[in-house]
Amino acid sequence: MVVATAVAPAAERVALVAGATGLVGQAVLAGLLTDKHYTAVHAVGRRHLALTHPKLFSHGVDFSNLTSLPGIEHVDDVFIALGTTIKVAGSEAAFRAVDFDAVLAVARAARQAGARKLGVVSAMGANPDSTVFYNRVKGEMEAALRALQFPVLVIARPSLLTGDRAALNQVKRPGEQLGSLAMRLLKPLIPLNYQAIPARQVGQALLEAVRGTQNGARVLLSGDLWDGSKPTWPTR
16 A cells, blocks of 8 residues: 655646546646646547637547547646536446546556556546446446556545536536535535535646645545545555
């Protein structure tokens, strides 16, 4: 077991973001673009970003055939915030293609490009042995990423996310809306790990954890994402 340690971030780093059009990915991207320690930020997705910035480079890729990062010579830190739902994807197979296959493809390609730090958005309840399909896929994804042996791996497991999906032209997720309403009403009775959390908070916490970790793996439960000073759970 290796315990992750926090250090000052290195200067002049190159970052890669997958899922920058999503709620959490957008927050990660915004943080990277304003962080002076990153001189270049590459965003990969099925379509190019409309956003322009002096240090932002947008790349359209086919995740189903991604084996390398064309046009990207080197990456230091990679952030993956890819995810969907079975309802939006249309089937369990289509869901797995995004939440497992695409995530792993990006991580492998980034590793080949020299990436040593990986931050990924998973979910509360992730467990490769779970009887719940969603949780099982998330758990299998985490296990597959650990096998890639990144010197630094940070896994964020948020609870229900809050944020304006309509502003991102994303399909609303009724489960998130109903869950958030119930949690607001019952908030005093719900443990912090299971309270709804703003996507921007998740993105900020993931960025800070990756940037400030020197070695090892960390799992940040939803309660940890609210406050970076709370304890984390080393996983290897």
